[in-house]
Every structure is written in structure tokens, then in C-alpha cells.
Amino acid sequence: MVQDHKQSSLDVNRRRLLQGVGGVSIAAVAGCLGGDEGGDAPFHVQLEVNSDNDDRVQMVDLISASLEESGYFTTEIETYEWNNYVERVMDLEYAEEGVVPCIGLSGTFNPESFCQALHHSTNHGQCCNLVGVDDSDLDEMLDDARYGVDVAEDEEFRAERYDEIWEHLAEERYSSITHFDLEAGVTNNNVHGFSMFPFSESIFDYALHSPQDEQVMWIDEESDPRDTDLSDLQEGGALRGAVGANVASFDPPYSTDTTASLAQFFIFETLVTSDSEGNLYPWLAEDYELVETNDVERLDYEPYMSTVGADEEGILDTDEQVIVYHPEDDPVEDDEVRVLLPDDAAEAAEDGTFGMQFQYDLHEGVTFHNGEEFTSEHVIATVERLYNSDLEAQTFDSLLHAEADGDYTVNLYAQVPDAEAERELPGTLYIHSLEQADLEGGDLDPRQGNDPIGTGPYEFADFSDEQYVEYTKNDSYWLEEIGLQQKIEASDKWSDVADEFPDGPVIDDIEIRIVPDDSSRSAALQNDEIDITYGLSTSDLDEFDSSDDYVVDAVEAGGYEYIQYPIRAAGDEMPWDDKRLRQAINHLIPREQIVENVLNGWARPAWTDVPELAQETGTVDTDELVSTIKPYNEYDPEAAAELLEEVVDEHDLE
Incomplete structure (x- = not known):
């Protein structure tokens, strides 16, 4: 208001x-x-x-x-x-x-x-x-x-x-x-192993379980977190957290704020993941590689382009996703413009006109929360759901085309050689179930009667608008089924991880309260109503940092x-x-x-x-x-x- x-x-x-x-x-x-x-x-x-x-x-x-x-x-x-x-x-x-x-x-x-x-x-x-x-x-x-x-x-x-x-x-x-900013998270002494991530939307999913950094978090109400290490890890328990804004959407392609992303990251996963320094590792993909780079410019797509009308405000007469605009056309000035549409892009990629090709070999045996088996079809469906979404500009500034090669191999093509393609091509692909891939934009949301379904370590449990969101551990989490060490051995992009490091997160249940006022979140932590929060005022951070009853972990954001x-x-x-x-x-x-x-x-x-x-x-x-x-x-x-x-x-x- x-x-x-x-x-x-x-x-x-x-x-x-x-x-x-x-x-x-x-x-x-x-x-x-x-x-x-x-x-x-x-x-x-x-x-x-x-x-x-x-x-x-x-x-x-x-x-x-x-x-x-x-x-x-x-x-x-x-x-x-x-x-x-x-x-x-x-x-x-x-x-x-x-x-x-x-x-x-x-x-x-x-x-x-x-x-x-x-x-x-x-x-x-x-x-x-x-x-x-x-x-x-x-x-x-x-x-x-x-x-x-x-x-x-x-x-x-x-x-x-x-x-x-x-x-x-x-x-x-x-x-x-x-x-x-310094990104600072504050926990009480029940929380062990917490480490802050540079981006606030990832602080919970990163802290809970990130083998790329040997990062795992657990609950222990008896010991001081300053005195424990991985050998003291305990399984089970519930984590109570608080965020500073309502979860505006559970629909990844229709979300533009960090709190929505934070809430989604318990549920949805991507083909690759990152450590705290930005190094990439295959995740839902077992492995991936750069196959080919070509010296292609966007003008080279001209033979494949379709011509569409444009009105005086530059609105195009097409409902299809525009992958590439012709560099010499102006939608505001011209009555017609040349654009590359999805079918055009597929034809260009098939002919060898593309900037880069990355190939992803997918893990077999990954299942969604609804029991669907993860295959290349899910990756293609996720890409298509990004068409004309709120994230289209951040996706199709690089991505040309996604192509399945059998059930467990996907090729992602960049429009032109792109220094950031390794991160950006799979970056917005939070993989959808086929059950939900055809939903209208914004409808992948419990407020619309559609509880979000992903492959992640936690399943959606409950949500009260403006109040809270709850998750429960996925008992059939694919990484625990495959085994972390087997995953690491499948790709030379991984470094060694200790044998005793867990295959998945160890906390059973998560409740995230929605508390917009930072002083109220601070009070909730002091009153033992929550175990963890972030985004507090710096005066509150000073007080928590000086107390033996809390741990403040901060990194430059x-x-x-x-x-x-x-x-x-x-x-x-x-x-x-x-x-x-x-x-x-x-x-x-x-x-x-x-x-x-x-x-x-x-x-x-x-x-x-x-x-x-x-x-x-x-x-x-x-x-x-x-x-x-x-x-x-x-x-x-x-x-x-x-x-x-x-x-x-x-x-x-x-």
C-alpha cells in the first residue's frame, strides 16, 4: 500500500x-x-x-x-x-x-x-x-x-x-x-554449520546442502555451533526462518524478486549449480561440455527470419517468442520487421548456424515430487514455458534453441559466441514437471490451485498468503538415491568431497514466516520464534554480533x-x-x-x-x-x- x-x-x-x-x-x-x-x-x-x-x-x-x-x-x-x-x-x-x-x-x-x-x-x-x-x-x-x-x-x-x-x-x-551490501544471516545457537551465500535468494538452499563447498546445515539444541564441525552432524529437526516480503509467485518464469526465487529454490533445480566463488558444477546434468563455437553474428540469421507486422508503438503482430530481431530493422519506425521465431531458430541450428553448442548429459533416475522421471523432454518444456515470460529478455538474449537428443541428452545453442553462455544458457531453466509445464503464466502457484512440483530436496507442504510457507523433506530425493560420490565420479568438473559428507540435506521440515518489518524479524529471533533470518537493520546486526546467543555470518553480496x-x-x-x-x-x-x-x-x-x-x-x-x-x-x-x-x-x- x-x-x-x-x-x-x-x-x-x-x-x-x-x-x-x-x-x-x-x-x-x-x-x-x-x-x-x-x-x-x-x-x-x-x-x-x-x-x-x-x-x-x-x-x-x-x-x-x-x-x-x-x-x-x-x-x-x-x-x-x-x-x-x-x-x-x-x-x-x-x-x-x-x-x-x-x-x-x-x-x-x-x-x-x-x-x-x-x-x-x-x-x-x-x-x-x-x-x-x-x-x-x-x-x-x-x-x-x-x-x-x-x-x-x-x-x-x-x-x-x-x-x-x-x-x-x-x-x-x-x-x-x-x-x-554485506549479505548477513543471523542464526540462534540451535543452527549449526550455517554459511552465508553472496546472493540472498540462495541463502537457504545453499546453506542446507551444497556439496560443491562441503556446506551443510543441521539442528542441534544442545551444543554451541562455534564448537561443532561435520563430525557432529545430526539428522532431523525443523528449521524456522523468516523473510522480509511475501512470496509473490511460485512460478519461476514469472518471478522478478529475490524472495520469490528463495521460496522456489527449495523445490526447483537446474542443470548446473555454483559454489560461493562462482565455479560451475553439473547438477541435474550428470556432465556437460562445450561442443562447438562458430563465428556467427545475429545478422547471419537473416535467411531464416520471418517477417511480421509492427504498429506505431513497436508492438509486433505475433504471439510467438521472438528469439532474434534483425539488427537493421526498427519495430517503432518500420511497418514490418524481420525476426527469428522458434521454428526458424530450430531450422538454423539444424543447418549449423549457431554461436555455441553445449551438450548436457542428464542423470538417469531423477524423479519429480509427483513421480515423473526427469528426461530431456522436461528441459525442452521448461524452455518453451519461458517464451514471452517475465524472464524472456534474460533468457533469449543468449539462448537460440534447445534440442533433445534421446531421453537423457540435451543440446543448448547460443545465438552467437557468448562469454557467459556456460552460466546463462541453463541459468533460468528451473526444471518443470510435464504436469505443470503447460500452465498459463503465473498459474504455477498454490493461490491458483497448483502446488509447485520440482525435483528438489524439499516438497511444497503449505502456504498462507502473507503469513508463511512450509516444506517437508523429499524422501525420494534423487541425489540420495544416486549417491553423491557416484555423482562426483561422473564428471571431472567436481573436486573431491569428504566421504562422510551427506548425500542430501539433513533437516526434515522447514517453515518460512513472512515478516516484512525487519524489527519484527529481529524480535522473533530474540523470542525464539524463529532460528534464522537475514536482511536485518545494521543496528540489530551489531547487537546480535556482540551476543554469544547468536551467530552472524556475512559476505560481500x-x-x-x-x-x-x-x-x-x-x-x-x-x-x-x-x-x-x-x-x-x-x-x-x-x-x-x-x-x-x-x-x-x-x-x-x-x-x-x-x-x-x-x-x-x-x-x-x-x-x-x-x-x-x-x-x-x-x-x-x-x-x-x-x-x-x-x-x-x-x-x-x-
Whole structure:
């Protein structure tokens, strides 16, 4: 529900937050450079944030106060309950409202996800490009850093391309990344073996059982978790957890938020899995390999393309999934465009026109919760269910075609050589049962009478909307039937895992409560109503970390907080299309004070746009990148005031 109060009603001490913001008063700088102290500020900014994240609210309040201190801005802040906020910012029309959203992004181990998701034009309405950034030069740069034989085969060349992107983004300043989160989970002393994963949507399924890192979690109410190891493992028990948002969907292709993914990962599995450093291992696939790479461009699909009509808004006259658009056609400008549809893609792949071919040999004997045996047919059905889904842009930016070769072999074809194909081709394929593969989008959900069915170690048990979701252990879990050691021996991609490591998770039952307010989740943990939670305020983290009754485990997250500037809503009074305005606001964001005063050190200032876990392939030299990009992002009221004076003069905003 939209909150009808402004931020001034929130109990935030601005004086405390602004303490130590900078060595030079922003207001004084504005005054000496022409700001009209006491007069009308030339710019008005509305910031928006979800109300149920206290740290994020306080961060936005600090940014707001910093802008107002400059003398150039008046501000207001609107707050929204999380699910309403997600629905609001994902609406295509949101880009026209002229407001500045603050939200978080959870990426992948690939550097591409930390720039492409926010800024590639195809991701408007699909992912995190909330304000409709549409920069054709940037689109080309993003594509060139990911696609092509040169970057697919040469990691250093790929990193050089990303260094160019980071500098372009710093100059254009479509978004301001404020900080990289520390992902922190808190458990009571009943929970043993817990270890945090860099992405919040995977913290439960990773901690419960991940042989790739010899990670397993168990319940023991008698011992101190600081004194136990794998030899002390106990089977059975129930885990009580809490999350900060409702499970908006149990339908993987129709989910765009982390809590929904978290709830689904108990049930659904993929062909491959990842360790905490991003290394890939075959999972539902027994093994996989790159079979062939061809020097193919998207223009090479022209002979296979179909021609479809397009209206004045660029809406195509087809209900089929568009796999590839002809690079020379424009759906908005042209009455007809050439596109590659699924049957066209199959024909091209059969003729040998494709960028890469990965072959996956599937485990035999894997069963779904409803008893279906997992085969290549399930993989193909899952791909087809992604057609025209909420994840189509994240799937068919790379995937060309999926083809079964018998019952237990699948070929996935990339459109062009893709440096991220090994991860991305199977990345969105959360394998469906055939019983549910034909459901309409969004209907794979208990609210629609369809309890989700997967191959995972836990089965769906119960769900109460806005209240809780429950799972019970899958007694016929395929990995326990096959045996972990036999699985490891089937592929040289696996490292040795201790013989005593369990074949599956050992906890029997899981109850996840839905508690949007982080202080309420903190209280639930203190009152022994739950055993584990995450996403708490940093003040609560400090208290738990100092107590012997709880364990806090934190890693730098594969995500960050950011605000975006509504360039599509540029007008006479707010010229958002003038990058100097965006650069100026960026110089008024006190990143170090956000980390120190709001987040109590549970984060790292974002001097660049790439987190530690993606630096290996995302930059040639991290230190050099920081020295190049950091000056763009430093708190600098003098530079901000100079830029704002230029904008005021040029746009006659005195």
C-alpha cells in the first residue's frame, strides 16, 4: 500500500546522519557559487523507496538531506510496501513519472549483470532498467563485452571491454550505485554449520546442502555451533526462518524478486549449480561440455527470419517468442520487421548456424515430487514455458534453441559466441514437471490451485498468503538415491568431497514466516520464534554480533543499492537528460557516510560498479579501475555546485 505521509514523518535524526558529511558545507559552497540561500531552489526531486527496509529509508533520507543542504534542491520522499513498490517500478510507464527510485539489485557472478541489467534498453520492464535508459552506443558496448569469439575465448580482452563500460557509465551517470551490501544471516545457537551465500535468494538452499563447498546445515539444541564441525552432524529437526516480503509467485518464469526465487529454490533445480566463488558444477546434468563455437553474428540469421507486422508503438503482430530481431530493422519506425521465431531458430541450428553448442548429459533416475522421471523432454518444456515470460529478455538474449537428443541428452545453442553462455544458457531453466509445464503464466502457484512440483530436496507442504510457507523433506530425493560420490565420479568438473559428507540435506521440515518489518524479524529471533533470518537493520546486526546467543555470518553480496535518474521524463524544470545534473547529484551522495552512519560498516562504498566477486572477469586491474572511477563518485559539493550552476544558466532556471 502506498504510504500517504512524506519522509519528514519518519523518525530519522538528520543531524546525526549528516554529521561528518564533508569538510566543506554544501550550503556554503552553493552560496558562493550562486545558490540563492533562503530563496526558491531551482530543482525539485521526488525520491521513492520501500518503507519496510529501515536502512534503505534512512539512506534515502540522508541523500535527500544532502541535496537540500546544497541550496539547489527541494525534495520529498514517497515510501511503498515492498510488493507494491516492485509492481510500481517494473511498470513500463514508471519511466515517464519523473521520480527517482531507490532499490537494490542482485546480480550474478558475471560482470555483465551489474551493468546490463540497469542500462541495456532491452531490460526496461524486464529487470532493473526502471527508467528506460536507451543509449544505443552503450547497448553496443554491453553486447561487445559479452558476445563474439574474441571475448568468449579471451578473458583479458573481455575485461578490457568492461573497463570501457565502467568509464562510460561513470561519465553518463544514468544510475548512482551507493554501496555494495554485506549479505548477513543471523542464526540462534540451535543452527549449526550455517554459511552465508553472496546472493540472498540462495541463502537457504545453499546453506542446507551444497556439496560443491562441503556446506551443510543441521539442528542441534544442545551444543554451541562455534564448537561443532561435520563430525557432529545430526539428522532431523525443523528449521524456522523468516523473510522480509511475501512470496509473490511460485512460478519461476514469472518471478522478478529475490524472495520469490528463495521460496522456489527449495523445490526447483537446474542443470548446473555454483559454489560461493562462482565455479560451475553439473547438477541435474550428470556432465556437460562445450561442443562447438562458430563465428556467427545475429545478422547471419537473416535467411531464416520471418517477417511480421509492427504498429506505431513497436508492438509486433505475433504471439510467438521472438528469439532474434534483425539488427537493421526498427519495430517503432518500420511497418514490418524481420525476426527469428522458434521454428526458424530450430531450422538454423539444424543447418549449423549457431554461436555455441553445449551438450548436457542428464542423470538417469531423477524423479519429480509427483513421480515423473526427469528426461530431456522436461528441459525442452521448461524452455518453451519461458517464451514471452517475465524472464524472456534474460533468457533469449543468449539462448537460440534447445534440442533433445534421446531421453537423457540435451543440446543448448547460443545465438552467437557468448562469454557467459556456460552460466546463462541453463541459468533460468528451473526444471518443470510435464504436469505443470503447460500452465498459463503465473498459474504455477498454490493461490491458483497448483502446488509447485520440482525435483528438489524439499516438497511444497503449505502456504498462507502473507503469513508463511512450509516444506517437508523429499524422501525420494534423487541425489540420495544416486549417491553423491557416484555423482562426483561422473564428471571431472567436481573436486573431491569428504566421504562422510551427506548425500542430501539433513533437516526434515522447514517453515518460512513472512515478516516484512525487519524489527519484527529481529524480535522473533530474540523470542525464539524463529532460528534464522537475514536482511536485518545494521543496528540489530551489531547487537546480535556482540551476543554469544547468536551467530552472524556475512559476505560481500553480489548486489548493491542504487538510485536511477528518470531521463525519459526530462522537462524544462528538471532537465534529467543533461548529464551534468545527474553528475552533480552523484557528487552529493555521501557514500562513506551512508556506510558509516546508516549501515554501521556493514557495507562497502561503491567507488566502481563492479563488486569483488565479479572483478576477476570485470576489470583488467581493480586498483587502476578504482583510481580512474572513484573521482566520479566521491562526495564533492564544490564540483556539484559548479555543475549545477552550468545547468541553471543553460536552462534559464534562475
